[in-house]
Amino acid sequence: xxxxxxxxxxxxxxxxxxxxxxxxxxxxxxxxxxxxxxxxxxxxxxxxxxxxxxxxxxxxxxxxxxxxxxxxxxxxxxxxxxxxxxxxxxxxxxxxxxxxxxxxxxxxxxxxxxxxxxxxxxxxxxxxxxxxxxxxxxxxxxxxxxxxxxxxxxxxxxxxxxxxxxxxxxxxxxxxxxxxxxxxxxxxxxxxxxxxxxxxxxxxxxxxxxxxxxxxxxxxxxxxxxxxxxxxxxxxxxxxxxxxxxxxxxxxxxxxxxxxxxxxxxxxxxxxxxxxxxxxxxxxxxxxxxxxxxxxx
Numbered sequence: 670x671x672x673x674x675x676x677x678x679x680x681x682x683x684x685x686x687x688x689x690x691x692x693x694x695x696x697x698x699x700x701x702x703x704x705x706x707x708x709x710x711x712x713x714x715x716x717x718x719x720x721x722x723x724x725x726x727x728x729x730x731x732x733x734x735x736x737x738x739x740x741x742x743x744x745x746x747x748x749x750x751x752x753x754x755x756x757x758x759x760x761x762x763x764x765x766x767x768x769x770x771x772x773x774x775x776x777x778x779x780x781x782x783x784x785x786x787x788x789x790x791x792x793x794x795x796x797x798x799x800x801x802x803x804x805x806x807x808x809x810x811x812x813x814x815x816x817x818x819x820x821x822x823x824x825x826x827x828x829x830x831x832x833x834x835x836x837x838x839x840x841x842x843x844x845x846x847x848x849x850x851x852x853x854x855x856x857x858x859x860x861x862x863x864x865x866x867x868x869x870x871x872x873x874x875x876x877x878x879x880x881x882x883x884x885x886x887x888x889x890x891x892x893x894x895x896x897x898x899x900x901x902x903x904x905x906x907x908x909x910x911x912x913x914x915x916x917x918x919x920x921x922x923x924x925x926x927x928x929x930x931x932x933x934x935x936x937x938x939x940x941x942x943x944x945x946x947x948x949x950x951x952x953x954x955x956x957x958x959x960x961x962x963x964x965x966x
Contacts, residue, residue, distance in 0.1 A: 670778050670894055671851055674887060678855035678862075681883050685862040688878060689869035700939050703877040707943060708919045710881040714888040715954045716911035716918070721961060728964035744953040752945050756816035763948045768793040770955055772840070774888050775859065779844055779852055788840045795837035795860065799867035800875060802830040808872045814940045834864075859883065873940075922946055 688694060722737035731737075752759040769786065772793025800808045809820050819825055841856040862883070866875040889907065890900065896910075897903030922942055929938040 670891065671849070671855075673890060673900070674778060675851040675855045677887060677890065678858040678883075682858040682862045684882060685865045685878065689865050694870055694874060698871055698873050698936075700873060700936055703873050704922075704939055704943060706877050706881045707947075708922055709915075711877070711885050712918055712947075712950060713911050713915045714885040714892070715950055716914040717892055717907070718954055718957055719914060720910060721957055725957060725961055725964070728961070741953045741957070744956060745949040748949045748952045749945060752948060757818075759948065760812070760815055760817040760944075763944075763951065764797050765790070766955060767947075767951060768797055770951060771796050771884055775884055776841075776844055776856065778887075778891060779848060785844065788843055791833070791836045792840040792844070793837075794833045795863050796876070796879065798830045798833040798837070799863055800872035801825050802827060802834060803867045804872050811872060811940055811944075814937045815944055918950070 718741065719734075719737070722741065723734055726732075726734055726737050748759070769790040770793065772789035772791065773786075776789070776792060805825065809818075809825070812819060823829065838860055841860055845853040845856050863875075863879055866878055870878070893900055893903040893907045896906050925942045925946065926938055929941060932938075933941070
């Protein structure tokens, strides 16, 4: 998978350079397009969780898959409820967990046996710190639509953000120690790609491009590899298995937009649905991955 991931990083790096050179993309948020890409390409990488759920059920000794579905839905709904009651706490927690999640799943292929929780968090923190550093006003405006005002927090001071940006680079160097040139190169390309995206493009476009075309595709390729070592043969099987849950999630997002749009402006509604929706999917997804890892050790 290392060679495949290398070429994926190379393609993604060139994509980022190309998009950065399109001035038209710097003039708007293209929120509808971002939503479409997140709903189709972005969330599809978690659409095999029901397959992994069957594996977890066997580990835990349960006979019915309904136990998994009930638990998964319960965690998702609980996440939404907590967000509505304690938005600042939940979003802060979500950003921390998301940073760890991005750092881990984007580079876990390097060495799955090692537990580098702090390193993964620091690596993934670039996804949070870069937009705050390069486009602080726009990023804070998005946070405010989510009832998360941190404009006076010391954590968003440029000095702190630069430290996290540099620590993300250091964590990549650490992960690539004693690894071949392909691993070193792809981690550097990923790092530079995220910086380029966030320097030239607004936060939501930069996040969408990263989330869909780096994070989601890399994780999807690892899932396809588990299905069949031949990616060409594994890809149609992956699509077939991922499609039902992806469609179900898309319907849920659309219904949420239709309901919330009665109370907010469309842009504000889309921001809320994107990030609250991602949180409600991320928490059960990460919990599932954690429980499977613990039972496989």
